[in-house]
Amino acid sequence: MSDTTSNGRRFFERWLFWPGALLLVLVGLELGYRVQRILGGKPYLDRQAKSRVALLDQENARIIHAHEESAGRVTGADDELLPHPYLGLVARGTLRTLERAVDAMREPGETRVDVVLVGGGATRIFPVARESLIDALSKTPAFADRKIVLWNFAEESTKAPQQLELLLYLTALGVAPDLVIDIAGRNEIMIGCANALADTHPVYPVRKKWEPLVFGGGTDRISIDFLVKTWTAGLEIDEIIRHLNAGGIHCALWASGAIERVETLAIDRDLALNSYRRRSEASRRQIVLRGPSPPVGPKLTLNASATAWYQATRDLGAVCAARHIRFVSVLEPFGENAVPGAEDEPDESEKIGLPHARRVLVTAASGLVAAGVTWIDAATVVPEKATPKEAALLLVAEIARRLGAP
Secondary structure (H helix, E strand, C coil), X not given: CHHHXXXXXXXXXXXXXXXXXXXXXXXXXXXXXXXXXXXXXXXXXXXXXXXXXXHHHHHHHHCCCCCHHHCCCCCCCCCCEEEECCCEEEEHHHHHHHHHHHHHHCCCCCCEEEEEEEECCHHHHHHHHHHHHHHHXXXXXXXXXXXXXXXXXXXXXXXCCXXXXXXXXXXXXXXXXXXXXXXXXXXXXXXXXXXXHCCCCCCCCCHHHHHHHEECCEECHHHHHHHHHHHHHHHHHHHHHHHHHCCHHHCHHHHHHHHHHHHHHHHHHHHHHHHHHHHHHHXXXXXXXXXXXXXXXXXXXXXXXHHHHHHHXXXXXXXXXXXXXXEEEEECCCHHHCCCCXXXXXXXXXXXXXXXXXXXXXXXXXXXHHCCCEEEEHHHCCCCCCCHHHHHHHHHHHHHHHHHCC
16 A cells, blocks of 8 residues: 555656646746836737737848849749859749758658759740659659659759759758759850850859859859858748747747847848848949950850850769769750740840850760760750640650660
């Protein structure tokens, strides 16, 4: 009987008395803290705290450092452009996709295949064949009986080495896809030629894409640091507000300090942002860029553009091989072999590039084959008069065939 009584007493003390006593102490501290704030003339009211947190959350979610290129676009929309400390100028929708992709790839996924699509003109081709690509990949031996998840990071005006930088950033976050498909070539030539005409070296991406991270034509570590501080403060604010909205806002002991922390971070974010803006504006006011001088003449311009594409694609393949990621490089058709549906009028850069661009790129691509990269010349797969959907389906079939080859 005594043993039963002793066990019951220990159970009562361990699971009822001490937890109850601790709860009473915490409630007493909470009430005492609220009384102290009332006496000090700064009462803590849940309703006011919720209103303040909602305002801070709205300000942070807006990420007010949208680039001037976003003028007239809806704040917070997917097409709003943001200067990013590692990716240059990126659409907000791409960043949202990146966040979802990282969260998904961090989950164990032996029955899932993560496919990352990068490039520029691919945005014009692949949306119409998304389901066909998923279906075709699911039937290849390497991915059979596994769920195919397609992450499209392709954006108009993207130019190598931006695809490489995005994959490096993705893997630096601790995740790696199963397959990377890079569809490129058109922008690498056309933007390169446009750069040369604007007295900028062909290896640079389109100016608005890299300008947020440069000063005087070269990589600007100070601007990058300002953007890192801005984004880091914003991410910490997001995390704190998430905990507050999950119920923490009802605890004055924690919430009052958390809200003060958010307000301090918001000040730090805005100071870093304003410093970045002033430096960025000073950079744009410079008339002459101090970057490398562009090559003179169409032939040298094409060679420089093709070399940049080849080196970036080769390096992208090497990164994938080192991380056991399957990689397919597709040279998109352009110029006289362009995919129908591209309604852009040829500009001066295209007039320079058209006569020799395809031959130069195909010649450069021979080195990719020697480096073991799975490389597809889309112009040999897609007839000249194919519709965009037909072109996409033909490329899907060829990609699946090459991945399925022993």
